Amino acid sequence: MRKKIIALAVAAAASSAAFAESNVTIYGSIDMGWMYRSGNNGALPAIKSQIALQSAGSQSHIGFKGTEDLGNGLKALFDIQYRFAPDIGGGPVLGGHQYLGLTGGFGTVVAGYLDGLRYGIYGKYSPFGNYSMGNFTSMTTQYDRATNAMAYISPAFKGFTLILATATNTQGAEGSLNGVHTLGGVANGGNNGDDRLFSANLIYANGPLSVDLDYETTRAVGYSNNRLYVLTTGASYDFGAVKVSGLYDIIKGDPNSLIGGNIDLDAVTPGNQNLGNLAAGQSYNRRNWFLGAEVPFGRFKAMAGYGKVKDRTLNNADASKWAIGARYSMSKRTEFYADYGQIKNDNNARFTMNPMGNSLGLSGVGVKGFAIGMKHSF
Numbered sequence: 001m002r003k004k005i006i007a008l009a010v011a012a013a014a015s016s017a018a019f020a021e022s023n024v025t026i027y028g029s030i031d032m033g034w035m036y037r038s039g040n041n042g043a044l045p046a047i048k049s050q051i052a053l054q055s056a057g058s059q060s061h062i063g064f065k066g067t068e069d070l071g072n073g074l075k076a077l078f079d080i081q082y083r084f085a086p087d088i089g090g091g092p093v094l095g096g097h098q099y100l101g102l103t104g105g106f107g108t109v110v111a112g113y114l115d116g117l118r119y120g121i122y123g124k125y126s127p128f129g130n131y132s133m134g135n136f137t138s139m140t141t142q143y144d145r146a147t148n149a150m151a152y153i154s155p156a157f158k159g160f161t162l163i164l165a166t167a168t169n170t171q172g173a174e175g176s177l178n179g180v181h182t183l184g185g186v187a188n189g190g191n192n193g194d195d196r197l198f199s200a201n202l203i204y205a206n207g208p209l210s211v212d213l214d215y216e217t218t219r220a221v222g223y224s225n226n227r228l229y230v231l232t233t234g235a236s237y238d239f240g241a242v243k244v245s246g247l248y249d250i251i252k253g254d255p256n257s258l259i260g261g262n263i264d265l266d267a268v269t270p271g272n273q274n275l276g277n278l279a280a281g282q283s284y285n286r287r288n289w290f291l292g293a294e295v296p297f298g299r300f301k302a303m304a305g306y307g308k309v310k311d312r313t314l315n316n317a318d319a320s321k322w323a324i325g326a327r328y329s330m331s332k333r334t335e336f337y338a339d340y341g342q343i344k345n346d347n348n349a350r351f352t353m354n355p356m357g358n359s360l361g362l363s364g365v366g367v368k369g370f371a372i373g374m375k376h377s378f
Contacts, residue, residue, distance in 0.1 A: 026378075028062035030086055031055040033337070033373020035133070037353045037366040042319065042345020044352065047366060054087040056355055056371035057337040059131045061096055067103075074104040097145060107154045114149040117165060117201045118232050118249075121212045122357065125234035125245040127292040127303035127325070130357035133339040133369045134323030136290045136307040137357025140249065144357065146170040146197065156205075163201040169194035170218070195219075208238040226254040228284065243294040247307075253284030285312035290321075299329045309351070317348040333377045343367040 033056030038049035063081035070076055081096030101110030119130065119137065128134030130144070151165040168174050174194055199216040216230040229252045236245035290307025303325045311317040323341035330336065343351050345367065352364025355371065 023068075024064055024066040026062070026064055028060075028081075029058060029375055029377040030060045031058045031373060031375040032086055033057055033371050035355065035369065035371040035373075037369040039366045039368040041343075041367055043348055043350040044345065044367065050365045052087075054085065055131075056373050057132050057339065058129065058375050059083050059356070060086050063096065070102075072104075074102060077101050077103055077108075077110075095145075105155065107152060109150070109152050111150040113145055113147055114151060114165070114167075116144055116146060117163065117199050117214050118216060118230060119144045119357070121201075121214055121232055121234045122247065124210075124212065125236055125247045125292065126290065127243075127245065127294045127305055128323060128339065132325065132337075132355055133341040133353065133371045134303065134305055134325050135355065135357045136247075136288075136305065136321060136323075138354040138364065139307065139309050139319065139321055139343075139351055140251075140288050147172060148174060149197075159204050159206040161203040161205070163199075163203070165197075165199040165201075167195075167197045170197050171195050208240075209236075211235045228253045241295070245292045245294075247288075247290055249288035251284070251286045251288070283313070286310065287312065301327045301329075303327070309349070311349070314348055316346045319343060319345045319349040319351045321351070334374070336372075336374050338370075338372045340370045341368070 033054065035052045035054060035056040036049065037052075038047075040047050061081055061083045063079060065079040066077070068076045078100045080098045083094040083096050085093055095113060097113055097115045099110040099112030099114055101108060103109075122137040122140070123130035123135075126134075126136050128136075130137045146167040148169050149165060149167040151163060154162040168191070169176070174191055195218055197216060197218040199214065201212060201214040204211040212232070212234045214230075214232045216232075217227050219227040229250075231250045232247065233249075234245070234247040236243060287310040288307065289310075290305055292305040293303070295302045304323070306320070306322045308320040309318055321341060321343045323339060325337065325339035328336045341353060343353060345351055351367075353366050353369035354364035355369075
């Protein structure tokens, strides 16, 4: 969903030791793999199989981040990231998170183009992260970042951290959606049509246990008070011999929240779900959940996951996905990977295999997928 906000790529910078002067770190990763996707079921039309050479196990990216000690425990921080596709060459092709902020004893405040809280929770508790054949994030058709966003991250207290976030318009410059969400496309000026979002994420981390609880709400300002509500909770426990994790997600909408242009249908279900039978006055209602496990053996790690989408808005539109995978670390920075995933759609569902956990960039193909490749971080 585009209705999402801010995860903490800022955490590392915010928690680092004070520096005597400003500094800049260059970081990133490059991933190249071989990917094969095929098959169809549910409402998907007949398709041909597809072979591709591309980033198949993680998003290739480059970034620049830094901090400056301002004295009295206060620091300025920034992070600018760009994603790229090494298979087609050229420079950066997609913007990653980009923000500027302050951190100190009060916590951390950042503003800019920020990673999604809900998106981050999906990646945190899935063994496959948000970019791979095994990811479950693409089953929720969400987007990974929000524009015009601001977040506050509290200091940790007895294992608890609170994140509060908002965005004045998640989909572009303020005022850019005038006429987009109105019947007849009538533009009224000002901030009418802006997709504003409010989010709160409570995190608990204590040794092998991690728990997240996230609540978000959004509405199209100026046209309707109808809202979408999202409640997401995830948890994991590392037993040493195995790490288990899971997530449960509730998405609900007021009656007519997806009718009459009040909320962008593509932002909620871009191509993956048929909303043709959604009636006026009907409330949007969906549940998502998954379970995962990771088993390390020295440099080798095996992974498995299973999840399901339960659609309470449309009949016979549920879907499930299972995946298995493996990672082998040649060093702290270089690893090989292999993943296999498969989707089963009900008659009215049309979810597809997409290594990118959102609806932007790579398109979904088929209901079965295999990928093998190599990743190097720097």
